[in-house]
Amino acid sequence: xxxxxxxxxxxxxxxxxxxxxxxxxxxxxxxxxxxxxxxxxxxxxxxxxxxxxxxxxxxxxxxxxxxxxxxxxxxxxxxxxxxxxxxxxxxxxxxxxxxxxxxxxxxxxxxxxxxxxxxxxxxxxxxxxxxxxxxxxxxxxxxxxxxxxxxxxxxxxxxxxxxxxxxxxxxxxxxxxxxxxxxxxxxxxxxxxxxxxxxxxxxxxxxxxxxxxxxxxxx
Numbered sequence: 001x002x003x004x005x006x007x008x009x010x011x012x013x014x015x016x017x018x019x020x021x022x023x024x025x026x027x028x029x030x031x032x033x034x035x036x037x038x039x040x041x042x043x044x045x046x047x048x049x050x051x052x053x054x055x056x057x058x059x060x061x062x063x064x065x066x067x068x069x070x071x072x073x074x075x076x077x078x079x080x081x082x083x084x085x086x087x088x089x090x091x092x093x094x095x096x097x098x099x100x101x102x103x104x105x106x107x108x109x110x111x112x113x114x115x116x117x118x119x120x121x122x123x124x125x126x127x128x129x130x131x132x133x134x135x136x137x138x139x140x141x142x143x144x145x146x147x148x149x150x151x152x153x154x155x156x157x158x159x160x161x162x163x164x165x166x167x168x169x170x171x172x173x174x175x176x177x178x179x180x181x182x183x184x185x186x187x188x189x190x191x192x193x194x195x196x197x198x199x200x201x202x203x204x205x206x207x208x209x210x211x212x213x214x215x216x217x218x219x
Contacts, residue, residue, distance in 0.1 A: 040122035
């Protein structure tokens with residue numbers, strides 16, 4: 001009997017069917033969801049930890065059991081966004097047939113890339129808007145994410161049969177930076193719900209990719 005009680009105590013009490021680890025995971029996701037809402041609506045600087053906790057229905061003490069501070073929460077939110085976007089793109093790339101046209105494959109990937117941000121304007125605002133470069137650490141984190149995205153581009157080019165060379169890495173970095181800037185500029189004036197506006201974004205991204213990839217292919 002004593003062992004059973006000790007084991008249960010080590011695991012922690014179950015509240016609403018969740019153990020301590022599951023409750024921590026739930027709180028983490030609730031805080032990230034709240035941060036997405038508030039950072040996108042009022043910006044990083046004007047959002048306090050207290051506001052985030054209130055929005056997430058999480059106590060301040062519980063916040064610090066999950067994150068060391070607001071910056072750590074912001075970086076985790078960026079990581080969640082990147083993981084979602086890269087997951088969509090990787091799944092799409094894996095589904096392509098070997099003999100599929102490179103240009104059409106690239107268009108599909110770019111469309112998915114744009115939709116990941118445009119479908120939920122909160123994601124776009126946090127990634128490209130108010131929250132940009134909020135701290136030196138956040139900017140370094142953002143640069144690291146861009147490098148990861150550039151590595152994906154290089155892998156996609158290899159798998160799609162695009163010739164690569166010594167300058168491919170720099171071109172891939174330029175492509176990612178350009179795609180991000182095109183979306184960020186488009187968000188200033190566009191209506192994300194209008195199909196015509198979304199079509200204009202896709203056209204711009206397609207044209208930009210054509211120019212960049214032509215340089216790779218011809219080099």
